[in-house]
Amino acid sequence: SPPAGYPVPLAAAVTVAADRLAADAPAARQLLALCAHLAPEPVPLDLFTAAAGLPAELAAAAGSILALGRTAGRLTRYGLARTTTHGLQLHRLTQAILRDTDPRSGVHRSTVERLLVTAQPDDGTNPAFWPRWSLLMPHILACDPAGTDNTRLRWLAYSAGWHLLARGDARTALPLAEQLHTAWTRRHGPDDSTTLAATGLLAYAHRELGHYEQARRLDQDALDRRRRICGDDHPDTLTSAHNLAIDLRELGQYEQARRLDEDVLERRRRVLGNEHHNTLTSAGALAVDLRRLGEHEQARRLNEDVLGRLRRILGDDHPDTLISASNLAIDLHELGEHEQARRLIEDVLERRRRVLGDDHPDTLISASNLAESLTNLGEHEQARRLNEDVLDRRRRFLGDDHPHTFTSAMNLAIDLRQLGEHEQADRLEQNVAQWRSDR
Numbered sequence: 479s480p481p482a483g484y485p486v487p488l489a490a491a492v493t494v495a496a497d498r499l500a501a502d503a504p505a506a507r508q509l510l511a512l513c514a515h516l517a518p519e520p521v522p523l524d525l526f527t528a529a530a531g532l533p534a535e536l537a538a539a540a541g542s543i544l545a546l547g548r549t550a551g552r553l554t555r556y557g558l559a560r561t562t563t564h565g566l567q568l569h570r571l572t573q574a575i576l577r578d579t580d581p582r583s584g585v586h587r588s589t590v591e592r593l594l595v596t597a598q599p600d601d602g603t604n605p606a607f608w609p610r611w612s613l614l615m616p617h618i619l620a621c622d623p624a625g626t627d628n629t630r631l632r633w634l635a636y637s638a639g640w641h642l643l644a645r646g647d648a649r650t651a652l653p654l655a656e657q658l659h660t661a662w663t664r665r666h667g668p669d670d671s672t673t674l675a676a677t678g679l680l681a682y683a684h685r686e687l688g689h690y691e692q693a694r695r696l697d698q699d700a701l702d703r704r705r706r707i708c709g710d711d712h713p714d715t716l717t718s719a720h721n722l723a724i725d726l727r728e729l730g731q732y733e734q735a736r737r738l739d740e741d742v743l744e745r746r747r748r749v750l751g752n753e754h755h756n757t758l759t760s761a762g763a764l765a766v767d768l769r770r771l772g773e774h775e776q777a778r779r780l781n782e783d784v785l786g787r788l789r790r791i792l793g794d795d796h797p798d799t800l801i802s803a804s805n806l807a808i809d810l811h812e813l814g815e816h817e818q819a820r821r822l823i824e825d826v827l828e829r830r831r832r833v834l835g836d837d838h839p840d841t842l843i844s845a846s847n848l849a850e851s852l853t854n855l856g857e858h859e860q861a862r863r864l865n866e867d868v869l870d871r872r873r874r875f876l877g878d879d880h881p882h883t884f885t886s887a888m889n890l891a892i893d894l895r896q897l898g899e900h901e902q903a904d905r906l907e908q909n910v911a912q913w914r915s916d917r
Contacts (some may be wrong), residue, residue, distance in 0.1 A: 480548040492575045505535035506552035513568050513575035515590040517616035520564035595630045602641030611641040624661035632672040639679045646838040648686035655680040674700050687842045688881045694725035716742050736767040758784050778809040820851040
């Protein structure tokens with residue numbers, strides 16, 4: 479939020495400096511006006527180099543990164559900004575004064591929105607672009623996407639939310655998704671395409687945090703609306719149905735999830751083709767249903783097919799490929815092929831640590847799976863150390879009341895009993911019972 483007020487002498491000093499800058503370097507004054515509508519965080523200068531519709535003087539300077547750097551340097555010499563390793567940074571008080579005294583504030587705000595939309599790196603899910611998203615995120619939020627009528631900015635905010643979820647930060651994504659969903663529902667209606675997208679985003683955040691019933695209600699609402707608006711075979715309808723099936727599975731309604739996943743898979747194959755990314759995602763989801771229903775061999779065959787296709791289409795290190803490989807390793811474990819499962823889990827864990835980081839929820843799933851594999855192979859001390867690490871990370875990043883935290887605690891208790899440490903195992907199981915009752 480902008481400051482409630484600022485000292486009059488400061489306002490005068492900023493205004494005088496900005497007026498002198500306008501006379502001395504018009505391009506720098508135009509750059510200053512645009513940066514005033516961004517966040518008080520470093521602004522990457524390349525935000526301006528590929529954009530159309532800039533004011534003439536700034537557009538000429540932005541044609542060369544060196545010229546743009548010299549233009550930005552004028553701001554620092556006038557004491558209106560400072561340069562950092564990630565770009566140009568204005569103080570929030572300076573920004574507030576410049577916005578309050580800007581007669582073309584609406585034009586500059588629209589230009590900033592267009593710059594950010596143009597700079598969007600991807601849909602938010604590719605780890606290669608996560609550092610770029612981290613730089614852009616505060617500036618996207620500074621444009622108030624919850625209150626905008628700019629559809630392209632709303633879709634940008636939606637992708638920003640997915641970026642947070644993809645990198646495993648559901649705790650940050652949840653309040654953002656709640657804000658977007660509430661504001662867009664009120665402003666644009668519950669049937670608006672961006673509102674429905676925010677509904678799915680909010681449901682996903684709840685599901686990642688273990689709030690499965692909240693996720694189910696949201697996904698069911700989105701599915702009902704999309705079936706009415708778009709039809710049963712529309713890709714967005716099928717996405718909502720796929721998400722609802724995940725909720726049902728997490729709530730233990732495996733047969734219901736299976737029927738829905740089978741229907742979505744058949745429709746996606748017909749509409750999108752056998753090798754479309756979403757089709758393969760549905761096939762992998764159905765394989766999980768089959769495993770939960772005890773049909774392990776059928777699940778294994780389906781996961782092997784999906785994994786082979788994803789490796790060829792997306793590569794070995796893509797997060798979705800690693801999800802498929804992780805699922806296949808679980809199938810192998812269920813079929814008693816423990817050594818083969820262990821090798822595959824170790825490979826997935828190494829790749830997830832490198833691609834996603836040590837604390838990502840998917841990385842911790844792989845670490846937990848490897849600990850379980852070690853337990854099955856009788857390597858209880860190794861399993862204990864790994865489970866202790868996973869439990870500590872899950873408690874820190876997911877909280878004591880997350881279902882995955884419960885799983886880690888119970889797995890560690892099993893290892894402790896195998897090692898003869900029964901009192902410690904008892905205390906851990908009592909803690910889990912307390913956490914569950916608090917939940």
